[in-house]
Amino acid sequence: MPPGLSTFAPEVDRIFAFVHGTAAIALAVVVVGLVALAARYRRRRDVAAAPPSVSRAWLALELAWVVAPVVPFALMFHWGFQAYLDQSIAPDDAYVVRVRARRWAWEFEHPNGIVEDDELHVPAGRAVRLVLSSSDVIHSFFAPELRVKRDAVPGMFTSLWFEAIERPDVPLEGDLSVPDARRIGYRTPILCAELCGASGRWGPNQGHATMAAEILVMRPEDFDAWMSTPGCLGFAPATTLEWGEQLFSQKGCSACHAREEGAQALAGPSFHGLFGREVRTTSGELVITDEPYVREAILQPGTRVVAGFDDVMPRIRMSEEQLDALLEYLRTL
Ligand code: CUA
Numbered sequence: 425m426p427p428g429l430s431t432f433a434p435e436v437d438r439i440f441a442f443v444h445g446t447a448a449i450a451l452a453v454v455v456v457g458l459v460a461l462a463a464r465y466r467r468r469r470d471v472a473a474a475p476p477s478v479s480r481a482w483l484a485l486e487l488a489w490v491v492a493p494v495v496p497f498a499l500m501f502h503w504g505f506q507a508y509l510d511q512s513i514a515p516d517d518a519y520v521v522r523v524r525a526r527r528w529a530w531e532f533e534h535p536n537g538i539v540e541d542d543e544l545h546v547p548a549g550r551a552v553r554l555v556l557s558s559s560d561v562i563h564s565f566f567a568p569e570l571r572v573k574r575d576a577v578p579g580m581f582t583s584l585w586f587e588a589i590e591r592p593d594v595p596l597e598g599d600l601s602v603p604d605a606r607r608i609g610y611r612t613p614i615l616c617a618e619l620c621g622a623s624g625r626w627g628p629n630q631g632h633a634t635m636a637a638e639i640l641v642m643r644p645e646d647f648d649a650w651m652s653t654p655g656c657l658g659f660a661p662a663t664t665l666e667w668g669e670q671l672f673s674q675k676g677c678s679a680c681h682a683r684e685e686g687a688q689a690l691a692g693p694s695f696h697g698l699f700g701r702e703v704r705t706t707s708g709e710l711v712i713t714d715e716p717y718v719r720e721a722i723l724q725p726g727t728r729v730v731a732g733f734d735d736v737m738p739r740i741r742m743s744e745e746q747l748d749a750l751l752e753y754l755r756t757l
Contacts, residue, residue, distance in 0.1 A: 429612055429641075430570040430586040432511060437571075439503050446496045511572065514585035518551035525556065525563035525576040526738040527621055528630070529676030530614060530637040536651065539741070541674035542637040546588055547647035548609055553585040559738045564618035567639060573617055588612070588641045596643075607646045612639045630679050630690070667746075668753025675740055675750075683757050692737060693730050695757045704731045715751060722747065 428437055467473065521544065522533040532544040546552045556565055556576040565584070566573040574584040590609070597608040616635035642650065672678060680691040687694055693703075701713045705728040711717050720727055725737035742750065 426569045428569065428571060429591075429610070430572065430588055432507070432571045432586060433569075433589075435507055435510075439500075439507060442503070443500055446500070450493075511584060511586075514553040514583070515551045518553035518585050519547065520553045520555060521546070523554045523556045523565060523576065524559060524741075525565070525616070525635075526559040526676070526740075527561065527736070528616075528632065528635040528679045529674075530565075530616075530635070531741070534651070538651075541676075543640060544614070544637065545640045545642055545647065545650065547644040548588045548590040548641050549644055551585055551587050553583060556582045556584070560736075561620050562618050563616050563620050563635070566615045566617035567612060568615070569612040570639070575618060588639070590643065591641075596646075607642060607650075609641045609643055609646075612641065613637075614639060634679070664749045664752050665756065668749035668751070671742075671746055671750045672753055675742070677750075680737070689733075692733055695754060698754050698757055705729060706731050706733075706735075718751060718754065719747065722750070 425437060425440070428434060520535060523544075524531040524533070530542055530544075532540045534540070554565065554574075556574060557580070558576040558578045560578060562578070563576040564573060565576055567586070570586045570588060572584050572586050574582050576582065594610045614637040616632055618632075620632045620635065622631040622633075677695075682688065682690055682694040683696055685696050687696065698718065699713055699715075702710060703713060704710055707728070708731075709728065711728060717728070721737075722740060722742065725739060726735045729735045729737075
């Protein structure tokens, strides 16, 4: 088992050990019994085979092997259901983060409106509740070290909560000399645990397999300080262009759009020499890839899809500033 980094971990691990221990004992009993009985009652030359005797049915034995397994199963149910309820019902004062899944990225929105991509900062020692939604297909939020997992389903909200433990033994990351720098206590992975498709019909194996993110656990005092710092996302790109390039990977564009000259098209058209092309849309219309078109293609992706590609692009939330930066970057490709 990976290290257990939430308050749920000890209980989940105990249940896991109990279920697997019980299964191992049952397997041993069945296999040893099977082999022993097969050896004991094997066919012998000197003994004639007799039909099984029904009259020798042993009621007590029959009852025993019906009733005995009920006990561990009832325990598993009770114990597991209790833990499930504990994980389902978050404390009232939990810190709520909205989690939006899409092919193939995770987006996290804090109560103060700050949106993070593929990274989620949380305070240690405090209940954090995640409200999950999906903009396309079913994904599954899985943080193995926190022992939590829940599906993100289009058209509905699901939720889970956890409390990450503090780890005073782990050295802090970050620039500790700057008072407001983000000091990361430790990192723990988020995976997608529901097969949600692959990017690119013949492209590299991207998509579900690479739909990962990271939870960055901070000491509560660091988290509060960091959250109240303007521009706290921690990146201060020197230029709009650099910001645009960061957004390109953070928003997950790179999963479906190649940038290199001559690269094979993935799920979406290549962005090499994107601007000023003449392309045909699926409805047969000819459009010039100018700024208004690219903007529309990002904000309302299904409106005019380039012919030869499926209408699979999710709608991506971006502020005007982010859009400007991204367009600036796209223009350089
Ligand atoms: Cu999202 Cu698999």
